[in-house]
Amino acid sequence: MDALHALDHRATITQRLAVQISQRIFAGDYPPGGALREVELAAHYDVSRHVIREVLRTLAADGLVDYASFRGARVPVLSIADARDIYRARRLVESGDEAMSVLPDASLIGGIHRKFAKAVKAADWELAFDLDVAFHEAIVGAAGSARMSAWLAGLLKDLRLAHLVAPSFNGQAFIDSVAQHGEIVAALEANDAARARKAMKRHLDAAECALIEDMARSQN
Amino acid sequence: MDALHALDHRATITQRLAVQISQRIFAGDYPPGGALREVELAAHYDVSRHVIREVLRTLAADGLVDYASFRGARVPVLSIADARDIYRARRLVESGDEAMSVLPDASLIGGIHRKFAKAVKAADWELAFDLDVAFHEAIVGAAGSARMSAWLAGLLKDLRLAHLVAPSFNGQAFIDSVAQHGEIVAALEANDAARARKAMKRHLDAAECALIEDMARSQN
DNA sequence: GACAATAATATTGTTGGACAATTTTGAGGC
DNA sequence: GCCTCAAAATTGTCCAACAATATTATTGTC
Numbered sequence: 001m002d003a004l005h006a007l008d009h010r011a012t013i014t015q016r017l018a019v020q021i022s023q024r025i026f027a028g029d030y031p032p033g034g035a036l037r038e039v040e041l042a043a044h045y046d047v048s049r050h051v052i053r054e055v056l057r058t059l060a061a062d063g064l065v066d067y068a069s070f071r072g073a074r075v076p077v078l079s080i081a082d083a084r085d086i087y088r089a090r091r092l093v094e095s096g097d098e099a100m101s102v103l104p105d106a107s108l109i110g111g112i113h114r115k116f117a118k119a120v121k122a123a124d125w126e127l128a129f130d131l132d133v134a135f136h137e138a139i140v141g142a143a144g145s146a147r148m149s150a151w152l153a154g155l156l157k158d159l160r161l162a163h164l165v166a167p168s169f170n171g172q173a174f175i176d177s178v179a180q181h182g183e184i185v186a187a188l189e190a191n192d193a194a195r196a197r198k199a200m201k202r203h204l205d206a207a208e209c210a211l212i213e214d215m216a217r218s219q220n
Numbered sequence: 221m222d223a224l225h226a227l228d229h230r231a232t233i234t235q236r237l238a239v240q241i242s243q244r245i246f247a248g249d250y251p252p253g254g255a256l257r258e259v260e261l262a263a264h265y266d267v268s269r270h271v272i273r274e275v276l277r278t279l280a281a282d283g284l285v286d287y288a289s290f291r292g293a294r295v296p297v298l299s300i301a302d303a304r305d306i307y308r309a310r311r312l313v314e315s316g317d318e319a320m321s322v323l324p325d326a327s328l329i330g331g332i333h334r335k336f337a338k339a340v341k342a343a344d345w346e347l348a349f350d351l352d353v354a355f356h357e358a359i360v361g362a363a364g365s366a367r368m369s370a371w372l373a374g375l376l377k378d379l380r381l382a383h384l385v386a387p388s389f390n391g392q393a394f395i396d397s398v399a400q401h402g403e404i405v406a407a408l409e410a411n412d413a414a415r416a417r418k419a420m421k422r423h424l425d426a427a428e429c430a431l432i433e434d435m436a437r438s439q440n
Numbered sequence: 441g442a443c444a445a446t447a448a449t450a451t452t453g454t455t456g457g458a459c460a461a462t463t464t465t466g467a468g469g470c
Numbered sequence: 471g472c473c474t475c476a477a478a479a480t481t482g483t484c485c486a487a488c489a490a491t492a493t494t495a496t497t498g499t500c
Contacts (some may be wrong), residue, residue, distance in 0.1 A: 011289070012289050012290075012452095012454090012490095013453080014454090015289070037479095037480075037481095038480075038481070039479095039480080039481095047454080047455090048454060048455050048456075049455095049456095049481095050270055050273075050453095050454070050455080051453090051455090053270075053481090054273060054274060057274050057277050057278055058277055058281055060281075061280075061281025061282060069231070069232050069235070069463095069481080069482085070232075070461075070480075070482075071462090071464095071480085071481080072480070082366075085365050085366055085367050086367065088318075088367075088368075089368055089371070091318070092312065092313065092316060092318050092368070093312065096316050096317060096318060097316060097317050098311070098312050098316060145305050145309065146302075146305055147305050147306065147309045147375065147378075148308075148312070151309070151371055155367065158367075232461095232482065232483090233483075234483090257450095257451070257452095258451075258452070259450095259451080267484085268484050268485075269452095269484095270483070270484080271484090273452090289452080289453085289491080290451075290452050290453075290491045290492055291451085291492070291493095292451070292452065
């Protein structure tokens with residue numbers, strides 16, 4: 001679950017820091033729009049500035065920070081337009097006519113779904129977010145396309161950045177998601193790909209709507 | 221056309237080198253499977269090792285090199301499975317039911333097509349490749365989705381890597397492409413998105429087939 | 441001669457300090 | 471208040487060194 005723990009202890013400092021800093025970005029410790037200064041980070045993590053620079057370059061290539069020459073790195077501030085773009089892309093890869101052409105294993109997806117429902121019931125949003133990601137990645141992953149999976153993973157990272165600018169996240173979207181995920185699981189258990197696609201599309205539309213409302217509220 | 225020239229002369233050494241080295245990779249100067257050693261590159265480009273390291277990290281995040289701890293960077297060797305995966309993804313974003321939902325400007329696409337045809341006629345494969353990329357990026361770009369465009373750009377970069385392992389590239393695929401592109405342009409001029417999608421799908425299928433035959437031949 | 445263990449070498453990972461190039465900040469002057 | 475220009479802060483790049491790891495060569499043994 002926690003990528004930090006999953007990382008081999010023999011991993012290099014740079015790798016560990018890249019994971020750690022990206023997690024802190026997602027946690028909101030480095031707020032959107034805020035700058036990440038090299039000397040500051042180097043002092044805080046007790047490493048050389050070179051290491052920080054390499055980490056920041058990695059994060060920049062992943063889209064987790066914006067990088068400009070002589071201006072340094074800052075956490076991107078995603079706009080509502082970005083959120084729409086993300087969901088447009090998600091609909092393409094998750095509910096397009098190519099989606100679920102290889103039907104995912106219903107029991108696997110169902111298992112993740114049950115854990116997700118439990119986390120939501122316990123109001124453990126941290127865990128819920130991870131399981132939500134796992135749910136969608138497992139469905140797309142069934143197609144067996146490394147590039148589609150990688151693209152989805154990138155989109156979901158972007159989505160986390162978008163959620164950072166939506167301050168009043170109250171978990172209602174997750175609560176709604178439980179039922180929507182349930183419909184997808186039911187369709188998969190019935191081996192009905194078309195129905196699953198439609199359920200997925202409804203789910204994505206609803207999630208997009210909730211996010212955008214949230215983001216719009218934050219701009220007033 | 222040439223990204224190197226497009227780069228502001230005030231750009232940082234690291235940025236220029238990232239462009240330069242990636243171009244040399246695409247040109248086959250650093251062959252697939254070959255290692256990129258830091259000291260060697262640093263000496264050759266007369267820069268510090270740190271610069272090379274940052275460049276390599278950037279390229280790694282872009283998928284242009286594989287990176288492993290203490291083992292360094294090497295140019296990836298794409299497999300036939302990779303090629304299939306790339307075209308599967310391309311079909312999704314270029315000829316899926318979402319594709320060309322915003323109809324591209326036929327005159328713009330047609331203009332690129334004419335230049336492409338001219339380059340192919342002149343057997344300038346270097347230029348032809350760039351114009352081929354421009355053709356497809358312009359069509360997808362019309363949708364106005366930054367993430368779809370970025371994904372396609374990444375897929376086309378991957379495709380260049382795949383072509384590196386297909387040694388006997390003789391330009392026949394480009395010659396065939398001219399007619400196939402022409403059909404797409406014709407459909408766009410007729411404002412017939414469905415026809416354009418079908419023509420695009422046929423084009424991608426043909427290009428995939430040609431590439432895979434080429435790659436298969438190289439493995440004997 | 442083939443094979444495993446070990447030593448030597450090559451390569452990457454990380455550090456520290458230094459200085460140049462550029463941007464940002466701040467202080468006057470109008 | 472706005473512009474100009476110096477001062478400060480920040481990033482870009484270099485050098486030299488050493489530690490950690492991987493690769494290669496060299497043994498020694500059967």
